[in-house]
Amino acid sequence: MTTTDIVNRLRIWAADGSKAERRLAEIILSDIEYASRAPIADLALRAGVSEPTVTRFCRSLGCEGVRDFKFKLAQVLAIGGLYLFPEPLVRDERDARVVDAVAEGAASAIQRVRDITDMDTVNAVAEMAVEAGQICVFGSGGVSSLGAVEMQNRLFRLGLSVVAQTDGQMQRMQAAVCDKKSLVFAISASGQATSIIESVRVARQYGARTVAITNPDSDLAKEAEVCLPFIIAPDTQLYKPTAGRYSLLFIIDLIAMTTAELIGPSVLEGLRRIRISLSGLNMSDPGRPVGD
Amino acid sequence: MTTTDIVNRLRIWAADGSKAERRLAEIILSDIEYASRAPIADLALRAGVSEPTVTRFCRSLGCEGVRDFKFKLAQVLAIGGLYLFPEPLVRDERDARVVDAVAEGAASAIQRVRDITDMDTVNAVAEMAVEAGQICVFGSGGVSSLGAVEMQNRLFRLGLSVVAQTDGQMQRMQAAVCDKKSLVFAISASGQATSIIESVRVARQYGARTVAITNPDSDLAKEAEVCLPFIIAPDTQLYKPTAGRYSLLFIIDLIAMTTAELIGPSVLEGLRRIRISLSGLNMSDPGRPVGD
DNA sequence: GATTTAATGTTGCTTTTTTACATTTTGCCT
DNA sequence: AGGCAAAATGTAAAAAAGCAACATTAAATC
Numbered sequence: 226m227t228t229t230d231i232v233n234r235l236r237i238w239a240a241d242g243s244k245a246e247r248r249l250a251e252i253i254l255s256d257i258e259y260a261s262r263a264p265i266a267d268l269a270l271r272a273g274v275s276e277p278t279v280t281r282f283c284r285s286l287g288c289e290g291v292r293d294f295k296f297k298l299a300q301v302l303a304i305g306g307l308y309l310f311p312e313p314l315v316r317d318e319r320d321a322r323v324v325d326a327v328a329e330g331a332a333s334a335i336q337r338v339r340d341i342t343d344m345d346t347v348n349a350v351a352e353m354a355v356e357a358g359q360i361c362v363f364g365s366g367g368v369s370s371l372g373a374v375e376m377q378n379r380l381f382r383l384g385l386s387v388v389a390q391t392d393g394q395m396q397r398m399q400a401a402v403c404d405k406k407s408l409v410f411a412i413s414a415s416g417q418a419t420s421i422i423e424s425v426r427v428a429r430q431y432g433a434r435t436v437a438i439t440n441p442d443s444d445l446a447k448e449a450e451v452c453l454p455f456i457i458a459p460d461t462q463l464y465k466p467t468a469g470r471y472s473l474l475f476i477i478d479l480i481a482m483t484t485a486e487l488i489g490p491s492v493l494e495g496l497r498r499i500r501i502s503l504s505g506l507n508m509s510d511p512g513r514p515v516g517d
Numbered sequence: 518m519t520t521t522d523i524v525n526r527l528r529i530w531a532a533d534g535s536k537a538e539r540r541l542a543e544i545i546l547s548d549i550e551y552a553s554r555a556p557i558a559d560l561a562l563r564a565g566v567s568e569p570t571v572t573r574f575c576r577s578l579g580c581e582g583v584r585d586f587k588f589k590l591a592q593v594l595a596i597g598g599l600y601l602f603p604e605p606l607v608r609d610e611r612d613a614r615v616v617d618a619v620a621e622g623a624a625s626a627i628q629r630v631r632d633i634t635d636m637d638t639v640n641a642v643a644e645m646a647v648e649a650g651q652i653c654v655f656g657s658g659g660v661s662s663l664g665a666v667e668m669q670n671r672l673f674r675l676g677l678s679v680v681a682q683t684d685g686q687m688q689r690m691q692a693a694v695c696d697k698k699s700l701v702f703a704i705s706a707s708g709q710a711t712s713i714i715e716s717v718r719v720a721r722q723y724g725a726r727t728v729a730i731t732n733p734d735s736d737l738a739k740e741a742e743v744c745l746p747f748i749i750a751p752d753t754q755l756y757k758p759t760a761g762r763y764s765l766l767f768i769i770d771l772i773a774m775t776t777a778e779l780i781g782p783s784v785l786e787g788l789r790r791i792r793i794s795l796s797g798l799n800m801s802d803p804g805r806p807v808g809d
Numbered sequence: 810g811a812t813t814t815a816a817t818g819t820t821g822c823t824t825t826t827t828t829a830c831a832t833t834t835t836g837c838c839t
Numbered sequence: 840a841g842g843c844a845a846a847a848t849g850t851a852a853a854a855a856a857g858c859a860a861c862a863t864t865a866a867a868t869c
Contacts, residue, residue, distance in 0.1 A: 335623050
C-alpha cells in the first residue's frame, strides 16, 4: 500500500461506509493534522461514535491499529501535495504552490545527490572514461533514457567516442560487441530494468568496464563494477514530474566536468571547433554555451 | 523546524550527547522505521537505558513528547527513508570545488528561472495545451533538443497528443502540416536557430498557436505568440556543462504540472495505466515514479 | 575528597488503546 | 408488518504505553 492510499480509502469510506464510518472519515479528512495527533477519545467524541469504533475503523482501512493509522496519516502530511487540497485553490495560491513544489523538489533532489555522491568514485569513473576506446550509455524509461542521451551529449564534446542506446534490443547488441576497451554506463532508477542488467552482464563478459548509475541496493548495482548511487525519492505530488531527473542531471554533470578536467586543455579545442561549426547557423554568439 | 531536522539533531546527539543519549540516538538512527513504531520500553531496552530517559531524550530533541517524536520520524520515513539523509561526505578541496560548481550552477539556474517565470503565462500555455488537438515540440542543439524530448515525455503521460522534432527538416515538415488545432512549442536557448524560427512562422501561417521557450529578446521570441523566457547565463566554468539545462527542465516541469492539474484527476488514470504497463518489466514498485 | 550539579533509574500513576462482550441497528424474508 | 439473522455499534474493563515525582548514581567543581 502506498502511503497516500490511506487518503483514498478514507475518501471511499466517507462515501460508501456505514453511518459511523462516514462520520469518522469526514472528521478525519477535514483535519488530517488533528486526526493524526489526537487520541481516539477526542476523535470519537467529534464524530459522535465510540472509541472502539475508531479502532475498528482503522483496522478496516488496512492498518494494524490506531497507532499504525496515525503513523500513515503523519506520512501523508509529510508528503502533502494534491490530496490535502481537495478544493480548488485560488489562482495565486495555486500558482505559488506549483512553483514551490517544483523548485523545492529540484533543490532537494540536487542537495541529496550532492551529499551522497562520492567524488572518489566519480574521479575513478572519469579516468575510466578517458581510458576507454568506446563508451556506451544504456538507459531505459523516461528519466533514464533522457539521462543516457544527455550523457552522450556531454561526453562527445570532450572528444570521446560515445554512443547512447535507449532501446533494449540495441543495448544488448551493443553490449555484445564490447571488448576490453569499452566502458558501459548503465542508467536505471529502479535498477531492475532487465535489458540493462543483461547488457551489463554481457558487456562485462567481454571485458568491458561497467558503471551503474542506479539504486545501490538493486540487481543492476550488483552486476556492475562501479555504482554511483541514483535514488529517486517517492514523489510528493502526483501531478509533478519526478524531481529525480535533476539528480541524474547532476551526476552526469559531475562526470562530464571531472572527465573534462582530466582530459585537460585539449578539450577546449574541441569545444571551440564545435562552436565554429555552429557559426554557419546564425548561432555564433561567443558568450553562449556550446550547442544551444 | 523542517521535518528532516530531527535526523540532524539525532546525529548531533549521537556525537555530542551524554552516554545514554548517544546510545539512544545510535539505536534510533540505526533503524528509524523500528524506532518510529516501537514502544519506548523496547527502545529503552535496546539502548540499555530507562524508559523516562527516552521521554526526556525526545523532549530535549525539541519534540513535545514521545508521540510527537514518533510522528516526526514517520514523516522522515515518508519523505525518503534513511538512506536519503546520509551524512554529507567530507571531501578534499579539489573534489568539493567540482561538486560546488555544479550544485551552485544548478541551484542558481533554478532560482533565476523561478524568479522570472510568470505563472500567468504558464497557466495560459497550459490551457493552450489542453485545448490543442496536436502538440509539436521543436528544439535543436544539445540543450534544447533534450528539452523537446523531455517535453514530449512529460506531456504524453497526460494523455495529450504530442510529438517532439529535433531535426530541422522534420521540424519544417511538421510545421507544414499544422492547423488551427495545433500547438507548437519552440525551444531554443539562443532564439536564433533558423529551422525553429521558420517552423514557427510556417505553423503560425497555418493557424497554429505558438509558444517559444527562449531568450525574450531573440527573433524566435518575436515570431511566437507567447514567450516563456529561457536565458542561459554565460558559464564561468569552461569545463562544466551549462547549468541552463536545469532552467529548461524547470520550465518544462512547471508547464507539465500546471497542465496536469488543469486536466484534473483523469490524468491520474493515465499515469496508473502507464504504471501497470510497466509492471510486466519487473519494475512494479508502486512507490516509484512512473516510468523509471 | 567533599560538595554540588547533572544525569539516569525506580516506582507508580495517567492516558491511550484494545479486547470481550452486550446492545442496537439494519436488511431480509415470510 | 413482524421476526430473525447478521452486521454494526456501544460499554466496560483490561492491557499497553507514556509520563511525573522522587531516588539514586555519576560527573564536575572546588
